[in-house]
Amino acid sequence: MSHEPIRNVVILGGGTAGWMTAAALSQALQNSGIAISLVESDAIGTIGVGEATIPTIHWFNQLVGLDEADFMAATRATYKLGIEFHGWQGDGHTYFHPFGTYGAPGDAVMAPHRLIRAWLGGLDASPEPYSLTTQLARARRFARPASDPRSLLSTLGYAFHFDAGLYAAYLRTQAEARGVRRFEGKVAEVEQDGESGFVRSLTTDKGDRLAGELFIDCSGLRGLLIEEKLQAGYESWSDWLPCDGAWAAPTPVEQAAPPYTRAFAQEAGWRWRIPLQHRVGNGYVFSSRFQTPDAARETLLAAIGEPSAEPRLIRFTPGRRKRAWIGNVVAIGLSSGFLEPLESTSIHLIQTGIGKLLSLFPRAGCDPLLAEQFNRIFRREAEDVRDFVIMHYHFTQGRTEPMWRHCQTTPLPDALQYKIDQFRASGRIMLAPEDLFRDASWFAVMTGQGIRAADYNPMLDAGSDAANLQHLDAVRAAIAQSAAQIPKLP
Numbered sequence: 315m316s317h318e319p320i321r322n323v324v325i326l327g328g329g330t331a332g333w334m335t336a337a338a339l340s341q342a343l344q345n346s347g348i349a350i351s352l353v354e355s356d357a358i359g360t361i362g363v364g365e366a367t368i369p370t371i372h373w374f375n376q377l378v379g380l381d382e383a384d385f386m387a388a389t390r391a392t393y394k395l396g397i398e399f400h401g402w403q404g405d406g407h408t409y410f411h412p413f414g415t416y417g418a419p420g421d422a423v424m425a426p427h428r429l430i431r432a433w434l435g436g437l438d439a440s441p442e443p444y445s446l447t448t449q450l451a452r453a454r455r456f457a458r459p460a461s462d463p464r465s466l467l468s469t470l471g472y473a474f475h476f477d478a479g480l481y482a483a484y485l486r487t488q489a490e491a492r493g494v495r496r497f498e499g500k501v502a503e504v505e506q507d508g509e510s511g512f513v514r515s516l517t518t519d520k521g522d523r524l525a526g527e528l529f530i531d532c533s534g535l536r537g538l539l540i541e542e543k544l545q546a547g548y549e550s551w552s553d554w555l556p557c558d559g560a561w562a563a564p565t566p567v568e569q570a571a572p573p574y575t576r577a578f579a580q581e582a583g584w585r586w587r588i589p590l591q592h593r594v595g596n597g598y599v600f601s602s603r604f605q606t607p608d609a610a611r612e613t614l615l616a617a618i619g620e621p622s623a624e625p626r627l628i629r630f631t632p633g634r635r636k637r638a639w640i641g642n643v644v645a646i647g648l649s650s651g652f653l654e655p656l657e658s659t660s661i662h663l664i665q666t667g668i669g670k671l672l673s674l675f676p677r678a679g680c681d682p683l684l685a686e687q688f689n690r691i692f693r694r695e696a697e698d699v700r701d702f703v704i705m706h707y708h709f710t711q712g713r714t715e716p717m718w719r720h721c722q723t724t725p726l727p728d729a730l731q732y733k734i735d736q737f738r739a740s741g742r743i744m745l746a747p748e749d750l751f752r753d754a755s756w757f758a759v760m761t762g763q764g765i766r767a768a769d770y771n772p773m774l775d776a777g778s779d780a781a782n783l784q785h786l787d788a789v790r791a792a793i794a795q796s797a798a799q800i801p802k803l804p
């Protein structure tokens with residue numbers, strides 16, 4: 315195995331994943347002497363959707379050195395404080411998944427237990443007034459989280475809605491300014507080492523030949539290198555997540571748009587509504603097993619009215635590549651798998667792919683042990699996010715359409731069933747340190763989807779039921795007072 319350093323990295327694909335990777339590598343590898351090239355095809359284009367993020371986006375934006383105001387202007391971004399779910403327990407039902415935590419500052423883990431205790435004692439209250447982030451979202455107010463852990467503002471969290479195509483273009487300017495060389499053309503030939511199978515070069519239909527020691531496959535759903543050349547294999551999650559297509563269409567700007575995503579359960583899937591500065595993004599994720607694409611298109615149009623552009627159909631299979639790193643090829647973005655955007659996790663998974671690549675950055679020989687570690691963590695992260703999404707589909711008791719009935723009766727993955735059992739028994743949310751969604755998110759979605767806990771953490775028994783209610787009243791009042799002082803969005 316070669317212990318020579320890598321001299322050339324080649325990125326295949328100029329979608330959001332390709333340019334995020336180029337921006338991050340060009341920042342992290344500055345002064346290393348490593349040259350980075352990116353090849354993309356205007357004729358093939360990008361997937362052209364992707365609008366909502368989660369708070370981990372701040373990590374990435376800081377990594378690549380973005381100024382927030384500049385970034386928001388360039389990508390026509392709006393603030394996102396969470397997701398409002400409509401109809402997931404039947405028509406008329408709503409709940410909110412806020413970013414940030416519940417309760418008083420520093421009480422993120424115990425606040426859900428306080429609420430469970432109050433509910434078991436007969437209190438009939440929504441968790442919403444106990445989340446400052448939710449209160450701001452409801453009132454169209456916005457403040458950044460405070461770093462002082464004693465401040466109520468430390469319980470806040472936020473992310474962005476943005477135009478992922480503009481984000482890619484914005485990152486491209488940064489990456490090119492740091493020396494990334496872009497080639498336009500369709501990769502027509504992939505040269506591989508006869509013995510090791512390592513990719514040696516890509517040649518475009520325009521005759522450009524890009525040689526390198528490390529190749530990042532950001533070629534989108536088809537996985538040109540990782541699947542078509544290296545046959546990684548694909549693990550489908552369709553048994554749990556039956557949706558396999560989406561119609562997407564914009565509508566004109568919404569006045570006084572809410573600072574959150576809305577996700578509406580529909581007869582054979584769900585519909586998103588995402589406000590940006592220059593348009594509203596809409597889409598209907600549906601299962602073709604339960605509704606034809608034509609009927610799904612009609613469902614979308616009936617809900618959104620006249621779109622400002624023709625609806626586009628995108629087909630996919632939810633799942634992941636069995637291996638995302640093989641030899642000297644690392645798949646990042648849609649080439650590594652697809653999970654529907656219900657909890658806006660694809661861009662996050664691009665970030666974690668980049669993060670893993672940076673921490674496991676190889677020498678030219680690409681030690682297979684590094685690939686092994688990458689693939690282990692990748693699997694764990696993908697399954698963790700998958701399980702969070704499956705929970706939304708399974709616990710939909712108020713919905714009676716065939717697709718929802720199907721999801722309600724499909725057995726859960728073991729790790730998710732374990733989490734649900736633990737929560738039901740003792741109110742505990744069993745998380746591993748590396749799990750993406752934390753207590754507040756699991757609590758919001760579990761309770762929002764109708765899962766009830768039969769007990770709470772007995773550490774709270776040091777105080778009486780009445781003292782617990784008093785505490786909750788005080789938190790609720792402090793949150794209401796704090797929210798009223800925070801400015802409204804324009």
Ligand SMILES: Cc1cc2nc3c(=O)[nH]c(=O)nc-3n(C[C@H](O)[C@H](O)[C@H](O)COP(=O)(O)OP(=O)(O)OC[C@H]3O[C@@H](n4cnc5c(N)ncnc54)[C@H](O)[C@@H]3O)c2cc1C
Pocket residue numbers: 326327328329330331332353354355356358359360361362363364365366367478499500501502532533534535538560562597628630646647648649655658659660661662
């Ligand atoms: C309906 C839908 C809604 C989504 N919503 C969200 C969301 O709200 N939030 C979120 O985080 N994510 C969302 N996603 C996912 C998000 O769109 C993607 O994760 C993101 O755009 C990254 O895509 P990509 O760069 O991996 O692939 P693509 O955008 O498909 O880019 C692939 C690139 O590879 C190039 N390429 C391919 N083959 C060749 C070749 N032979 N030669 C040269 N170049 C080639 C293409 O030209 C292109 O530049 C959504 C996805 C879908 C389908």
